[in-house]
Amino acid sequence: MQYTPQDLKQVMSSGLLSFPVTDFDAHGEFNAASYAARLEWLAPYGASALFAAGGTGEYFSLYGEEYGQIIRTAVETCRGKVPIIAGAGGPTRTAIAHAQEAERLGAHGILLLPHYLTEAGQEGLIAHVEQVCKSVQFGVIVYNRDRTRFTPESLTILAERCPNLIGFKDGMGNIELMSSIYMKMGDRFAYLGGLPTAEVYAAAYKALGTPVYSSAVFNFIPKTAMQFYEAVRTDDMATQHRLLKQFFMPYLKIRNRVEGYGVSIIKAGARLVGHDAGPVRAPLSDLKPGEMDELKALIDALGPQ
Numbered sequence: 001m002q003y004t005p006q007d008l009k010q011v012m013s014s015g016l017l018s019f020p021v022t023d024f025d026a027h028g029e030f031n032a033a034s035y036a037a038r039l040e041w042l043a044p045y046g047a048s049a050l051f052a053a054g055g056t057g058e059y060f061s062l063y064g065e066e067y068g069q070i071i072r073t074a075v076e077t078c079r080g081k082v083p084i085i086a087g088a089g090g091p092t093r094t095a096i097a098h099a100q101e102a103e104r105l106g107a108h109g110i111l112l113l114p115h116y117l118t119e120a121g122q123e124g125l126i127a128h129v130e131q132v133c134k135s136v137q138f139g140v141i142v143y144n145r146d147r148t149r150f151t152p153e154s155l156t157i158l159a160e161r162c163p164n165l166i167g168f169k170d171g172m173g174n175i176e177l178m179s180s181i182y183m184k185m186g187d188r189f190a191y192l193g194g195l196p197t198a199e200v201y202a203a204a205y206k207a208l209g210t211p212v213y214s215s216a217v218f219n220f221i222p223k224t225a226m227q228f229y230e231a232v233r234t235d236d237m238a239t240q241h242r243l244l245k246q247f248f249m250p251y252l253k254i255r256n257r258v259e260g261y262g263v264s265i266i267k268a269g270a271r272l273v274g275h276d277a278g279p280v281r282a283p284l285s286d287l288k289p290g291e292m293d294e295l296k297a298l299i300d301a302l303g304p305q
């Protein structure tokens, strides 16, 4: 089923969203069967949308035909179960090629991931996003992170020029900027809290007026991720604080040891709960055995998922 940009905006307006990891085999090749099994496992837990080949899905490490294989597997596996939003990014022409391929393969929209390496001014960023938006019919969500930082004024221009730009995902955590963007753009966009380990920011973003977030830990503790989301939705601070103290704070200590562990620790978690997605690709590195033991103890303490 095709989604209009407004349908996608509606999907993004409530519920918990998540970014599945991408499965690689022992040689580091994309493993479609294992990826499909992962999506089959995760789909019934109740996420409102899954982002295929997003940041946690190691979009930045994909090569050649793998992108199409991943999006096709996600769309075919999740058809009728949960919408698939595809990652797309890098240079403008690569982002356009991937956006168009995702649309052709039946994805329901794209998350436009940050461009690569270079600094860029607002004029260039506007041109980049505008060209990608105009290359497709379906909805586009921009990801505010790293060198891709939008001002409220740039977003106003983009919102006028690109009717299919329907979402803003924040991965920076600058409350002043997020507040200015929300105050200026209001319900023109759907907003997604997408900082690494978004649960830690969820209550603050909800207080700001933007309660929807994406959970990477959903990849290995889906029941707890949904429980935490429900606690945010109902302002159940006791449950939020219990889970933050018991799981998320010690989890952050492991995650913060090495740059890039934000993704590696998710694959580590998936392996520990019996849904191994294989190793991360360089330049990321996998957790060390002792760190795996620490993570296992945290997961075990949460009980069955």
Ligand SMILES: O=C([O-])C(=O)C[C@H](O)[C@@H](O)C(=O)[O-]
Pocket (backbone or CB within 6 Å): 018, 019, 054, 055, 056, 057, 171, 193, 194, 195, 196, 197, 198, 199, 213, 214, 215, 216, 217
């Ligand atoms: O691009 C990504 O994978 C993200 O940044 C989304 C993650 O799900 C993030 O929200 C998190 O780590 O909870």
